[in-house]
Amino acid sequence: MATALQKHGKHGHQQKAFTLVELLVVIGVIALLISILLPALNRAREQAQASVCLSNLRQIGAALTLYNNENHGYNVPSYTMTGTNSGVPLEGWACILDALNYVKAAEGSGNSVYACPSMLHEAPLDGQTGTAEFKANGYMDWPNTGLGTPGVTVPSRGHNKIIRVGYWINADNPIGTTNPIVRDLYYTSSVGFGPIAGEFLRPTKISAIKRTTATIALTDGVYAGQQRNCRLGDTNRRIGYRHGGVVKDPYANVLFADGHAESIRSSEFPRAKGATTGTAEEIRRENCNGGPTVYANPNLQF
Numbered sequence: 001m002a003t004a005l006q007k008h009g010k011h012g013h014q015q016k017a018f019t020l021v022e023l024l025v026v027i028g029v030i031a032l033l034i035s036i037l038l039p040a041l042n043r044a045r046e047q048a049q050a051s052v053c054l055s056n057l058r059q060i061g062a063a064l065t066l067y068n069n070e071n072h073g074y075n076v077p078s079y080t081m082t083g084t085n086s087g088v089p090l091e092g093w094a095c096i097l098d099a100l101n102y103v104k105a106a107e108g109s110g111n112s113v114y115a116c117p118s119m120l121h122e123a124p125l126d127g128q129t130g131t132a133e134f135k136a137n138g139y140m141d142w143p144n145t146g147l148g149t150p151g152v153t154v155p156s157r158g159h160n161k162i163i164r165v166g167y168w169i170n171a172d173n174p175i176g177t178t179n180p181i182v183r184d185l186y187y188t189s190s191v192g193f194g195p196i197a198g199e200f201l202r203p204t205k206i207s208a209i210k211r212t213t214a215t216i217a218l219t220d221g222v223y224a225g226q227q228r229n230c231r232l233g234d235t236n237r238r239i240g241y242r243h244g245g246v247v248k249d250p251y252a253n254v255l256f257a258d259g260h261a262e263s264i265r266s267s268e269f270p271r272a273k274g275a276t277t278g279t280a281e282e283i284r285r286e287n288c289n290g291g292p293t294v295y296a297n298p299n300l301q302f
Helices: 004-008 020-070 093-099 133-137 280-288
Strands: 079-083 140-142 163-165 167-169 188-193 216-220 251-256 261-265
Touching: 020 093, 020 167, 020 216, 020 251, 020 261, 093 163
Parallel strands: 079 188
Antiparallel strands: 140 163, 167 216, 216 251, 251 261
């Protein structure tokens, strides 16, 4: 008769390996847990990035308010220009705020207050976003010598670094048009651009903005202008809808003229006159119903 020691092995324990079925069950459970947890982790990561983006915009908003307080009530130019600035280095609003020490920026990498952490590492190198939905979620480097050109430094004007900017500014930027200049149309303008009918763009005063809590100053996106092309599917859209995950109606984080920030979904973003979608009455209501507007004084436009 076998002894107990012989039955259970040298150390008194019966050794047993995993069967193939048991191993497959363990693998299946792990895969199931990953499939459940990964979307939640991705959502948490996206929410964290969206929160950082909102914080960036609030910091910039404080700087914009300080700028107009210290500059006779004028808003920061979207870009400072001499005529059409053909081939001349062009400084953007972020470069101005950085050079004047309102908000300092990291150079190039995009790891700064001027770059949304959800922005794509994609620049519209042809100067437009076309029909590529992802390009408006990218960036532009400033200063530069024109749309689609690489960033350059301009030491003579205090711009010793290239700033990667992932936000769109609500500005009158009428390059390529012959329409007469309309004063104080949007939050700001490309000061010095012209001449158009003998006139040049001038700075916009904050007093020209009748509803600072509603007028959009900055939002996720690239460059400036094209207020009429602001929704998903619009050609040459410059508003970036970087947040909300993979949904049919994502949102952009938006800074308003009074310095507060919130989110607007693509389907609710106010369009400007000339939009290829929506009726004139719909566009009027979008800007005059007390909610967000792209205009400094929508009552003058409708």
